Amino acid sequence: MLDNLPPHPEPSRDTGVAMSAVRAAEVAGRLAAETESLRRLHPEAMRAVLDAGFARHFVPVEHGGRAGNFEELTRAVVTLGESCTATAWCASLAANLARMAAYLPAQGRKDVWDEGPDTLVVGSLSPFGTAQRAPGGYRLTGRWPYISGVDFADWALLCGTLTGDGAPVPLVFAVPRAEFEVVESWDSVGMSGTGSNTVAVDRLLVPAERTFLRADLLSGRPTDSEAPCHTVPLEAANGLSFAAPLLGAARGTQRAWTEHVAAKTAALAGRTGAPGPSRASYADTLARSVAEIDSAQLLLERCAAVADRGAAVTRLERTRNLRDCAYAVELLVSAVDRFFRTAGTSGQLTDRPIQRFWRDVNSGSTHIALQFEAAAGAYAEQRL
Incomplete structure (x- = not known):
């Protein structure tokens, strides 16, 4: 609840969630280690999420929200995830649970957003x-x-x-x-x-x-709204909620690994016979891992573009989005695992972000919405 948060410094200004996410990411990154030790978001991190507009992103316009799109939200969540996976995960769910609340009858919606669209x-x-x-x-x-x-x-x-x-x-x-x-x-x-x-x-x-009815959410039949974000079937959008934070985490791992390896190789320069992987080995790790992350990003960008079509999404596209989100996460796990293995002992110390990203990505990848076998079955039913 907002009582747990620091006071709001001034009325929020809607500048677009993707732009505002940059500022939220700075706060989340600074507090990432503390957030982990608390086993919940640091209150300042949650305040930054709300100020950035995540909670209001999909709220109907008549309740002060933006009825926004998945493409912008995905970019915003990835930006946040580069600094703190947990904060990005909560921000993504804050947006998507508010989207689901739009399925309530008129009085129910009024009850939820009676105090404004930033209700969590x-x-x-x-x-x-x-x-x-x-x-x-x-x-x-x-x-x-x-x-x-x-x-x-x-x-x-x-x-x-x-x-x-x-x-x-x-x-x-x-x-x-x-x-x-x-x-x-x-x-x-x-x-x-x-x-x-x-x-x-x-x-x-x-x-x-x-x-x-949960069935209305699954099929994309809201009570009133005709906005694409409210009429899209859940299958077409649900995987994005959980895959986007992990894409951000993989980007954060890439950055942390690159900085770590650059410092490590510089420290070992000129030391004949010093142990450690060769430059070619590091190059292979970087190229393979970034290729996987880039591929995952392309898949998720297509998923977001499909979801933004709302009710026009076909059954095949819905199941393809399920498939693509699950497969993208498999690529991200592969990339992050490789970064972790090649970071060496010094890269795995608990005060280094690489190990935190590695644990977060592997943990997040186990979510039921991201399991490839189930997604493959649904997709194959449309093709075979």
């Missing part, structure tokens, strides 16, 4: 809850793990399965911070700074106007 929405689409009908709405019970950025949340979108008469139906429920419990459960080897703790509610009454 977190959540999970995994149906870890159950719901029953009740007068005026639904009774929701459940525990949702891995809710990134939840320590600063104003609202949470939580998925639960409606049981009772008929077939079970997954619904998404908007719950204000005062009505859910945060259980500290996050202690991971990578992405430590995301603060992905657990949210719990027990028989919470959620008004009907604060719910929507």
